[in-house]
Amino acid sequence: MKRRCAKIEYFWHIFFPNRCLFCEKPIAGDEVFCPHCEKEQPLLPAVCNRCLKPVGACTCTVPVFSVFRYEEGAETAVHAMKFTGDCVAAQKLAQLMAGRLFELFNFHFPFDRIVPVPMHKKDKKDRGFSQSEWLAKALSKQISVPCIADALKKVRRTKKQHTLSAQERMKNLTGAFAVKYPERIRGQRILLVDDVFTTGATAYETAGVLIRAGASSVTVIVAAKTTFTGNNGL
Numbered sequence: 001m002k003r004r005c006a007k008i009e010y011f012w013h014i015f016f017p018n019r020c021l022f023c024e025k026p027i028a029g030d031e032v033f034c035p036h037c038e039k040e041q042p043l044l045p046a047v048c049n050r051c052l053k054p055v056g057a058c059t060c061t062v063p064v065f066s067v068f069r070y071e072e073g074a075e076t077a078v079h080a081m082k083f084t085g086d087c088v089a090a091q092k093l094a095q096l097m098a099g100r101l102f103e104l105f106n107f108h109f110p111f112d113r114i115v116p117v118p119m120h121k122k123d124k125k126d127r128g129f130s131q132s133e134w135l136a137k138a139l140s141k142q143i144s145v146p147c148i149a150d151a152l153k154k155v156r157r158t159k160k161q162h163t164l165s166a167q168e169r170m171k172n173l174t175g176a177f178a179v180k181y182p183e184r185i186r187g188q189r190i191l192l193v194d195d196v197f198t199t200g201a202t203a204y205e206t207a208g209v210l211i212r213a214g215a216s217s218v219t220v221i222v223a224a225k226t227t228f229t230g231n232n233g234l
Helices: 002-015 035-041 074-085 085-105 121-125 129-145 167-172 202-210
Strands: 064-069 115-116 152-154 177-179 189-197 217-225
Touching: 035 074, 064 074, 064 085, 074 085, 074 115, 074 189, 074 202, 074 217, 085 129, 085 217, 115 129, 129 189, 152 202, 167 202, 177 202, 189 202, 202 217
Parallel strands: 064 217, 115 189, 189 217
Antiparallel strands: 152 177
16 A cells, blocks of 8 residues: 555656745755745744734734745745645645744644634635635644634625725725624634735734634734735735
8 A cells, every 4th residue: 555655646746746836946745945945035034023023022912923025936926826726835835834833932822713814705706715714724734723714704895905005905894804603703812814914904804803703812824924015915
């Protein structure tokens, strides 16, 4: 049986070789980056995106942590996941998000549940998947914290955020989300998962909904953070 599995894995890597998350060059099966991208990846410091302080010094009501700056290879990886349905990219991004959490919390995760930022059901149907749900479920396996994929729902379709200013983004999302199962949120420490953080409008609106539903705390983790300069980002 082991020999048969080894043969299957061998031929799988021939026809579907593992590729660098950023530049898509073929790499060894257990790697995430090629040597060049490993060296040049746009990593952010392991601090809260809001106060720029490490975990022990952060006093933000909703701390936000990310792995990469949303540029170059990181942007390519997020786009591959989000717009072409590359689930392998989602798995690798979740692996790197888990690594950032290990770095931040040293394996003592202050979370009871993982919750993805939801899409409206019509948008999810049109796309065929939710990238935040992919990330949340993969991250759940990485750090052994249960995921409630349907804890939040988007009750109102909204304009695309990238067309709006920071103030317009907040207004656009006000009242767009609701907690589907309050009894599963009440008293829980929530890790909220999304792909990209720009102005924080989505993260803060959904975190507020969770807190009003009784969550004892909400921490946000995203794959990448943009530099907002007007109507840009996701």
